[in-house]
Amino acid sequence: MRLLxxxxxxxxxxxLNRQLTAAGFTVDxxxxxxxxxxxxxxxxxxxxxxxxxLPDGNGLDVLKAWRSARLTMPVLILTAxxxxxxxxxxxxxxxxxxxAKPFQTEELLARLNALxxxxxxxVEARLTAGDFELDEYRQCLQTPDGKEHSLTGTEFRLLRCxxxxxxxxxxxxxxxxxxxxxxxxPSDNTxxxxxxxxxxxxxxxxxxxxxxxxxxxxxxx
Numbered sequence: 001m002r003l004l005x006x007x008x009x010x011x012x013x014x015x016l017n018r019q020l021t022a023a024g025f026t027v028d029x030x031x032x033x034x035x036x037x038x039x040x041x042x043x044x045x046x047x048x049x050x051x052x053x054l055p056d057g058n059g060l061d062v063l064k065a066w067r068s069a070r071l072t073m074p075v076l077i078l079t080a081x082x083x084x085x086x087x088x089x090x091x092x093x094x095x096x097x098x099x100a101k102p103f104q105t106e107e108l109l110a111r112l113n114a115l116x117x118x119x120x121x122x123v124e125a126r127l128t129a130g131d132f133e134l135d136e137y138r139q140c141l142q143t144p145d146g147k148e149h150s151l152t153g154t155e156f157r158l159l160r161c162x163x164x165x166x167x168x169x170x171x172x173x174x175x176x177x178x179x180x181x182x183x184x185x186p187s188d189n190t191x192x193x194x195x196x197x198x199x200x201x202x203x204x205x206x207x208x209x210x211x212x213x214x215x216x217x218x219x220x221x
Contacts, residue, residue, distance in 0.1 A: 001046040001116065001160060002026045002178045006036040006062070007078070008054050016049070019105045024139055024156050025112075028181045033057035040066050040073070044177055047116055049108070050095075051078045052086055060086075060093055067094035074115035076108075113137075120164055129166040130219035132202065134159060141201060149201040154179060158194050162207065162217035171214040191215070 003025040007013040010031075017027045028043065030036035033054045040048065040062070052059040063075055077098040079086040087098045096115050099108055113136060117123060127134040131144035139156040141149045151159065161178045162170060172191045180186050195207055195215060208216045 001157065002028070002044060002181075003112070004028050004030060004036070004039055004043070004045045004048045006030045006048065006050045006054070006059060008032065008051065016105070016108075020049075020109075021153070023109050024136065024153060024160065026157060026179055026181050031055075033059065033062050037062050037065055040071060041069060043182075044174075045073045046119070046178075047112055048073055048075045049078065049112070050075050052090070053080075060089055063090065063093045063095060072119075074119050076111055076115060078103075127160060127163050129163040129217055130206075132163065132206065134163055136160070143201060143203075154194060155198060158191070159198055162215065166217045166219045169210060169214050169216050175215070 001024065003020060005013060005016055005020065005027050007016065007029070008031045013029055013031070017029060020027050028039060028045075030039050031054075033056050036050070036054070036059070039045075050059045050063060054062075059077070063077070066073075066075075074096045075094065077086070077090040077095045079090065079098055079100055083100075090098055097111050099111060113125065117125070125136050127136060133142040134140075134156075135142070139151050139153070141151060141159060143149065157179050158175060161175060172188075175191050176186055179190075195209075199207055206218055208218045210216065
């Protein structure tokens with residue numbers, strides 16, 4: 001899952017980036033309102049964590065600009081403790097949730113995952129596609145034979161992307177965008193290598209290849 005973290009404090013941003021990555025997110029960072037607005041418009045993010053106090057403007061104005069442009073990705077606002085007016089203004093501007101500073105990372109992750117589940121029309125932390133179940137918190141896959149398979153971070157992100165929309169064709173470019181941030185430089189055969197690894201767990205028929213087009217998670221009857 002690709003996520004945009006908008007935070008101008010370098011130490012906070014570095015810490016959050018590390019924790020979000022460990023939880024299965026691919027994170028891009030923005031330190032200014034201008035950069036955040038640009039990235040939000042040009043990249044495909046599943047969610048945004050948005051601080052309001054930015055050096056060149058207010059994060060609330062960035063949010064309003066996104067919503068005016070009909071960008072619908074879930075946005076969680078970070079706000080100063082006790083500043084209820086920021087919370088109200090943020091929700092009115094189109095935010096989906098808010099979290100007061102200081103906060104526990106566990107709460108941030110729980111709220112983010114809840115936002116993403118709702119945006120995908122789900123209520124449970126298990127992602128189900130056919131007889132396959134993906135546990136988002138434990139990052140493991142349960143296959144139809146009842147076995148559980150632990151996943152690496154990249155395996156988890158790739159499988160989660162495919163299983164979130166079973167039957168949909170994903171190009172290599174779309175998958176790479178969800179697996180890697182703007183600072184990464186994956187090779188052209190990265191996706192093929194990880195698909196081969198996942199097929200050892202799911203079986204060859206669960207992830208279909210459309211030659212020259214991409215991959216589909218196949219819900220077997």
